[in-house]
Amino acid sequence: MDWLSLDLLPPLLKGLKITLLLTVISIVVAFCFALLAGLGRLSRFAIVRAIMSTYVEIFRGTSLLIQLFWIYFALPMLLDVRLSAMTAAVIALGLNYGAYGSEVVRSSILAVPKGQIEASTALNMTPYQRMRRVIFPQAWVMMLPGFGNLQIELLKGTSLVYLITLADVTYQGMTLRSFDISRTPAILAWLLILYFIASYTLTLIVRLSERKVVKGRG
């Protein structure tokens, strides 16, 4: 284990901080887009459905890397705005994983038995109350496993941001490598370990919240 030397760790941990910060913010943004698009695709209004479907198909159908490049390099040139690498990364990750997440939202809502909508209609709830009080709480439980998967995907997806100059853990690893190419195995081993610890922590958090939500309902 001598080659897995600890002196590599401080710069890598500095990068890991960026990775985790980016992951957390992007998860929040992606979650908002997932809800918006997932509910939007079930809207009564055809125009809302069309807009949301277009968004989802575009962001699922193109690569995250190209989306990053577009938002960081191309868009500022076209629109004359200046985005920080962090902002660009959050937007790209949020939109991309939000598109996938919207399918989780949509399919979970459709999976709630029709009788639940009928019962809430019979109790004269408004369409908003039916969604808010009856449908969504039941769909939410079904969304958690899907969201858990996507969160882990997103965490690993952040490794692409080093290509738009963000100093995440992958970027730090690549920099260390350029100082001493012979230590490549050690550096990449550390990257594996750090990503795994981070994603496994996410898994545990999701599992815990699932247990909390399901508790008592039998």
Added chain:
Amino acid sequence: MSQNIQTFTSDEPIVRYKNITKSFGEHTVLKELDLDILPGEKVALIGPSGSGKTTIARLLMTLESPTSGTIEVDGEMLWHMHKRGRLISANEKHLHRVRSKIGMVFQHFNLFPHMTILRNVTEALIHVLKIPKAEANHRALEILERVGLRDHTNHYPSQLSGGQKQRVAIARALVMQPRIMLFDEVTSALDPELVGEVLDVIKAIASEGDMTMILITHEMDFARDVADRIIFTDGGVIVEQGTPAELFENPKSARLQSFLSRFMKGQPDRSADDRVAAGTE
């Protein structure tokens, strides 16, 4: 309309189906149906699966919209409204207002699985009728007492038997104090030994109240006990209607005769027969 319901003829009908047709694609479930139901009347709809009786209830609960025709509730159009002298389709706001007079109990209970029994009953009181929580809890407990489930208020639906679930569903509908209550094959999904407890609750409600009740059922004895009028539907039309005595003792149409003979023979396993008939609907 039959002359056998003279006790009610002084009133205006509370529900009036006028020339109602309902089709699902090519398939016509109800054909030009006319039906008046009087305030306080207990009407049982019987008939084979697919005869359209459930659709009659679902149209009134606004779960399906009619293909053509109108329904009036308490003198007001349900699916239509007047706008600048023209009759147009009702919007959600209009449906919401008229629907407040109607409640429904379903074959498969449709309790909210993520809420306790108490919250199942109070949810609409608090959020639809805007009744303060303490008062809502009080009313819910009173109703749960009536259906014999006072001790189960903090349980979740999954912890109850089918009969208990259905009694909660009845309490949930009852607590809203609708003027018209629909019971859609409420015992068809129950184990035979649990049917009695649910029917007893409904009988008690029927005997004490001036609530208008529409009961869709395969339980012929129950229909005979509770209903003022029996309506037999087949193939999307009302084939025959009258008092229980008339229909059961002296069925006129061949279709009703053959329908009834299926229920009368083999009385002991009648409930099993019911469940087969209901399962295909």
